[in-house]
Amino acid sequence: MRLLLVEDDRMIGASVQSGLRQEGYSVDWVRDGAAAELAIANGVYELILLDLGLPRKTGLDLLAALRRKGSVLPVLVITARDSVADRVKGLDAGADDYLVKPFNLDELSARIRALLRRQAGRASPVIEHGPLSLNPATHDVFLDGAPVNLSGREFSLLHALLEHPGVPLSRAQLEERIYGWDEEVESNTVEVYIHSLRRKLGAEWIRNVRGVGYRVAELP
Numbered sequence: 001m002r003l004l005l006v007e008d009d010r011m012i013g014a015s016v017q018s019g020l021r022q023e024g025y026s027v028d029w030v031r032d033g034a035a036a037e038l039a040i041a042n043g044v045y046e047l048i049l050l051d052l053g054l055p056r057k058t059g060l061d062l063l064a065a066l067r068r069k070g071s072v073l074p075v076l077v078i079t080a081r082d083s084v085a086d087r088v089k090g091l092d093a094g095a096d097d098y099l100v101k102p103f104n105l106d107e108l109s110a111r112i113r114a115l116l117r118r119q120a121g122r123a124s125p126v127i128e129h130g131p132l133s134l135n136p137a138t139h140d141v142f143l144d145g146a147p148v149n150l151s152g153r154e155f156s157l158l159h160a161l162l163e164h165p166g167v168p169l170s171r172a173q174l175e176e177r178i179y180g181w182d183e184e185v186e187s188n189t190v191e192v193y194i195h196s197l198r199r200k201l202g203a204e205w206i207r208n209v210r211g212v213g214y215r216v217a218e219l220p
């Protein structure tokens with residue numbers, strides 16, 4: 001899952017980025033509102049973490065512009081402004097959730113998971129697809145009740161495919177999901193992870209869609 005972090009405070013930004021990377025997210029970090037707008041226009045993010053007090057364009061202006069364009073991207077506001085009036089303003093401008101600094105990284109992580117599953121149209125914290133289940137909070141994967149041991153990138157890739165089981169994702173889309181800007185993408189890397197997922201789950205679970213990419217197998 002690829003997230004955009006918009007935060008001008010270097011210490012907070014660095015700690016949120018590294019904490020969420022450890023959770024398996026790919027996190028791009030920009031430090032002002034104008035850079036955020038450019039990054040969002042790339043359209044590769046599943047969620048935005050947005051500070052409100054930002055140079056060049058405020059978080060509230062950014063959010064309002066995003067919603068005016070009809071974007072349904074989940075936005076979690078992280079800010080030191082903690083008056084009730086500010087929170088109401090943020091939510092009314094189109095934020096989906098609100099966390100006041102200083103916050104706990106585990107709570108941030110849990111709120112991100114909640115927003116992502118709502119976005120995917122799920123209420124259950126565990127993603128189930130027939131005998132296959134994946135828990136984004138614990139990183140557990142089970143097949144027919146037996147645990148499957150996946151690396152971080154294998155997990156991210158399977159997670160991306162399972163969020164929308166009917167929709168094939170291209171190699172480029174999968175790369176975007178599992179790598180941030182500053183991480184070097186090795187060549188053929190998606191194929192390598194697909195290969196190891198097939199080895200661990202059984203080849204039938206990950207289907208090639210000719211000329212498009214990959215999707216998880218349909219259930220009978």
Ligand code: CA
Nearest residue numbers: 008051053054
């Ligand atoms: Ca700030």
